[in-house]
Structure formats: structure tokens, C-alpha cells
Amino acid sequence: MIVAFQRPGNCSAALIGLVLAFGFTADVCRGQEPAPEYAVKAAFIYNFTQFITWPADAFTSADAPFIVAIVGNDPFKGAMDRAMEGKSAGGRPITVKHFASADQIGPCHLLFVPAEMDDSLSQIMDKTHNHPVLTVGESDRFSPAGGGMRFYIEDGKVRFEIDPDVIDAARLKVSAKLMKLARIWKR
């Protein structure tokens, strides 16, 4: 029989003390905390612009910018603009545009559709259909409605799914590296 366990108070108090002592050391030196959801999504969208190829005719000229757009109220609260600042995709500078509603959608290459835009989904799809635009959403109805890529949360982490048929129809090419990490969504 182990004597230590007969006096639970002393033993666990000592252990708790040890944990706290070492824990404090660690805490002083490191301050990483879980990240805000939309900051992570913005970082993913930056990666999408790097690992997907758009057809040449998606751009009006050789130095036309790569346009990332958000339709509706901006859930990123500036995180998207900060993430794209000074960055480029395929040699083109990235600019961020905000469209107030579905009928104000103009030319763009990647369109982010926030969850609250569910009621305008068919209108949004009509506008982007047959154009080389990557639509990225987050609500459950996004993929069935014809969206190209969609974020979802699993185990507290951001994940994404791709509808390969919609991507093909938009004449976009997704690199194998990105495809491997995606969940495939099929109609």
C-alpha cells in the first residue's frame, strides 16, 4: 500500500502547488490564445487565392488586381482587409471590395457570402453563375444552393468543403495540396 495516498490532503496540495509553479513559468513566456473565427477564415481565404488558379480571361488586363469581395454586412470587421493588405495572388495585388447587397455585386474573383445572406442565395448564384468567380460561404444551405466552397466548424476548428463540379464549371483549378485538406461535397 502506498503511504502517500493515505494522506490525500498533503499529497495533492503539493502536486497542485507544483503544477501552478511550472504553469506560471510557462504563462509568463507565452501568450498564444485561441483565434477569432473570422480572422482564421480570412487567413484561409488568402490561402485559397494562392492555391487556386483563375483563367486568364477573368482579368481585364495584365495588371488588373485580384478582387476579393464580401456581400452584405461584413462579419470580418476589418480582418479581411488587414489580412489582404500588401498581399498578391498570381502576381496581381489583392484588393478587397464590399458589396452592400446581392444586386450590387460587381466584377470580382472570390466572393465571400456570410451566413445571414441565406435569403439571397439564389440571386447571388444567378449573378456568379457562368463567371470565373469562386463563391465561398459558411451556412448549411450554401453548398446545396450551388456554392463553390464552404467553411464549417468541427471540434472548435475551421474546416472547408469543396463542390468540384461547381469549381470546374467556373473554370477554376484547385491545387492538390488544397484539395487534400478539403471535404468533398457532391450533389
Added chain:
Amino acid sequence: MASNRAVAFVAASFLTTLCLGAITDAQSAATQPSAPSADLTSLSLEDLMNVQVTSVSLHAQKLSEAPAAITVIRPDDIRDSGLNSIPELLRLAPGMDVQQVNANRWAITSRGFNGLFADDLLVLMDGRSVYTLVFGGVRWNAIDYPLADLDRIEVIRGPGATVWGSNAVNGVVNITTKSADQTQGLLVDSQLSTEQAEQSVRYGGKIDDNTYYRVYSKVGYADSGKNTDNTPSHDEWSSYQGGFRIDRFASPKDTLTLQGDAHYQQLDDVTNVLVTADPRSDDENGENILGRWTHTDSDRASTTLQAYYDRNQAGDFPANTQEDSFDIDFQNRLPLGENQELTWGLGARDTELLYGEFFPNEFTPSHWSDYLYSGFVQDQITLLPNTLQWYLGTKLEYTRLTKFEVQPGTRLLWTPDDRNSVWAAVSRSLRQPSLFQDTTLDIGGFDSTHGDVSSEQLISYELGYKVQPSKTFTVDWTGFYNSYRDLISYTPLLTPNFIPYGVSYNNDLSAHTYGTEISANWQATDAWRLAASYSYLRVVTSRQGLLGPMVPQAQISYSEGSTPRNQFQLHSYLEITKNLGFNASAYYEDALPTINLPPQDSQKVPSFVRADANVVWRPGDHMTATTGVRNLLQNRHSESGNFNSLVQNSQAERRYFVECELSY
């Protein structure tokens, strides 16, 4: 003594890892970026996939679309519960009756008929059945895994027969571990409490860009508890377990998995049979290996082929047993047009049992075997898109013991909008007789015999309703009525002088049970979540058939009183800061009645309230420390009566614990 060394080892490595954790955390702080949003773009895709996000919507339960009483226990739930073993974690599902019999034995069931040999629950570990045919139940002490590497525990109350087959009469517990690519790097999890010491070490790496592996070991020790009269209960255990898993992403559509584990345990307890209460020490060993190929065509079409071999050796009073199982399973899911999805499968299993008797010290191994061929089919028909789904299916089985058996079931799921869902189900399920019930065993003059024992039958009627009145509040309600027939009873055989000389098994009990399970989840504020659940169960048992009247009243009372009538639990999860959480739980269990069943009178198990609390601290990405107390309110309490087992029960004690998990 081996146990002293085990504890010393765990304590030493626990402290060592704490030191290492603190030092390396401090060092790596210099090289790791902190995380204001702009810098996230410098992370690789893989690293981004590992970033934990904070969002209220995480805990608000999405309305589940399964037409069944199902609870999913996820890694977050495991971490915040302060519970440290799989049997304990099953308490989190409403309607599960989890009784700790002694330090290494559990009696667990859903919806009634609990006991050390509770035999109506099918438990799967990564697709491998851990149901033993020796006594027709689950060896809970053999179900263990580093908890940090568990992906989820699905608890389904009610018959899962149609898809999972026989022996899933009262429920299915489906435990899956994370795939190897999700468990990369080093993880050391050490836990010390006033009763136990445990340590897991896992290392995961890559063989190439598409092939990932992990290896792990888990060592544990627990010391003896106390009986109701404060004498030691001699129920120590020590356990050594190790294993591996390899996952290969052979193509975008194909995944191959190979995994295996081995465990060696020494379990002590006190037997209850005959006159003396004898302390005993059992060795239980097991090894298994499993291979699986999954081919996914789309969300609606996939194929799985799986095969495994599992060997278990145990000293099961009154016989030593060695049980070998070979199992192969094939499953295919495919759409049939727009409105139907068909799932079907075929399987075969062979079980070889060698058993020999404990005393009088002769080992003459006997051989018992069983084979099982099974097929199932289930059609999911969409009657109204997104609104009404109808599931229709059946399992067909053929075994040596019970020949052809059919287990059909049907379910209806109605989702009128995205806040409400209603489901109803009718199913038939069967439980095969176990080795003990099928065979004549002679133990030092004590006979166990059987009549023509056949499977036990259940017809179950269930109704469920799930509602999400707001983004932060969900309620899940289930009601059921179960009708059992041909339950196996054991009738004592008496000499003309009324001295028991043996036991006879026959199908001469029937029963009906009814009850309800309710659970609710409320995200009260951004940082505070509350969860509660309640379950109610009534069991009414009666005799049937010609031999029925010979079944002693005690057995009727036992089957009616082995599960508490009311159970309630309340959990509070509070995020004090982003790195610090405080969690508290309270459990109420109703009393178990006194039952007089030979060879010893049982004690009444009074009702009790148990309270647990813990603090979880994550100073950085690499370390999680938990400290807490289980059983805050009482020094100790009984959870299980003596009546149902060959093993004497001890009490669950108050436990203080500290846990530290380090990962790199």
C-alpha cells in the same frame, strides 16, 4: 511490489514532463508567432487547420438529424468533465445507468437490466466489438485508450439491431479514435489522484505525405477501495496497454487503416460465491489487430471493408477463458435515384472459446465455438424533401446457436422546419445466449445447466422530439416502451432438503419497461454554458411459460430493481478567461431496493447526490492542466448492490486529482 514501482514511475515521469513542458514552452515562445489576425496568413494550411477558434455558435447544439436517442460525447466534453475513463464518461449520456461496482468493475446498461454481466449493450471500439460471449456482456476494464486521442463516443439508447445486429438490444456505444493524421507529435498525459495514477504517452509521425502513424502506451494503477464497513475491498488493479494506428490516404477517395492494441492487466477483487469471501487476483490480457479500407465516392456513396482478430484471456470466475474472434465486415452505401439511399452489408464472425475451471485446481480445457453470418439492409426514403424521411431495414443473422434470426426496424423522421424535429421508431431485437447460459459447467460439484435456451426478444416503440427554440437553447426528449419476451432466468436447483446444488438457465421471464429521457443545453452567456438531463425508467417483470413459476421472486425483484428509477444531472461550464475554465457537475441517482438473492443478502443502495468540480488551465498551446475533486459531498458512497455479481462491490470514494497534458 510491482504496484509501488508503477506509481513511482508515473509520479516521477509526471514531474519530469511538467518540468520539460515549462522549459520548452518558455523556449518556443521565442520562435512562435503570437496571433494578431494579420499574422495568421503566415501560417501554413495545415497549421491553420489546427487553430482553435472561439465562437459562441460552437456550443449551441445544431439540431441533430438522427432519428434516434443519440448523444455524442466530443473531446471538449471529455476535457471539461473531469472524468478520466470511458465507463465514467458514459454518465454524460442521459438514460445510461453507470454503476461502479468496485475499482476495476462496472455495471453499465441503458434502459434497465443492469448488472456486472449486463448483456444488452453493444460496444464498438473503432468498429471492433468488445462484447464477450463468455458471459454475454462487456469487459469494461479492457476498454481504455489515451482519452486525448478519442474522436467521439456515440451513445445510442434503444435498439441498434437493424444496423449493428444482435446483442445491441438496449443500446450501442460506438467509440472512435482520431485518425493518425489528427494525432501528430508527442503527447504525454499524466494523472494522479488519491486512488489512481495513470500515464499515457503517444507519438505520431508521417511515413510519407500520405501515410501517417501513431504509437502509444498507457500505464495505470489503482489502489484498493473500502467496503461499507470500512474494511479494505482488495480491488486494486494495474494495467499496461500499448498500440498503434496507421492511416494511409491512398487516393482522394480511398483510405486504408491498420491498427492494433495489446493490454495486460491484473485485477483484484473478492468473490461472492458459496460460503467464503475470497480475495483473488485475475490476469486479463488482450491483443487485437484491425484493418479497414474505406472508399468514398461522395456524400451519399461509400464502401467499407474491415477485418479484425481479437484475443482475450481472462480469469472469469468460475473458469479461465480464452476467447478468439475473427471478424470480417463489408458495408456499402449508395443512392437509388434522387429520393432513396440504400445501405447494406454482409459480415461473418467466428468465435473460439477455450475454458477451464478454476477449482478444484484442474485445468481441463473445454472448447466452445460460435459462428455468425449476417447481412443487413436499410433504405432511407425521402418522402418529402428536407421534411419527411422514412427508414426501413432489417438485419438477418445465422448463428450456430440460434440459427436464422430476423431483426427488422423502421423509423420516421419529420423536420417541419429547422427548429423542430420529431421521430418515431419500432424495432425488434434479439440477444444471443452466452457461454455461461449455453453450457453445462461443473464447478466443484456446483452444476450449471440449461434447458433449450434461445435468444431473448425485444420489441421496442420509441418517440422523440428535438427543438431549438433559439440559437442558444436546445431540448431533446425521448420516450420509449419496450416489450421483452423469453428473458433468460436462472433457477436454483435444490435437493429434496432444499440445499442448492446448481443453477438452471431457461427462457422464462418476460418484462415490459417504459421511460423517458430529456436533455437540455443552454448557452447562458458567451462564457457560460449549462447542460442538464433527466431520465425515468420503470421495469415490470413477470414469469412466463411452464417453468416460469419456479423462478424465485428475488430474481423478479432483481430485474426490476437493478437500475435506479430516476436519474438527474446538471453541468456548468464557465470560461473565466480564455485560458482558464471552471466546470462543475452534480448527479442525482435514485435508490436501489433491497433484494434477497442467494448466496448473500444484498444491501439497499440509498439514493445519493454526487458533485464534481474541476479547473482547466491552458497557459499555452502545448499544455493543459486540470485539477479537481470527484465526490465533493461525501467521503464515499455505494453505487451498486451486492446482489447481481460474483464479485463483492466496494464504494466509490472521494477523489482529488491533478492531470497534466503536454503536446508538441
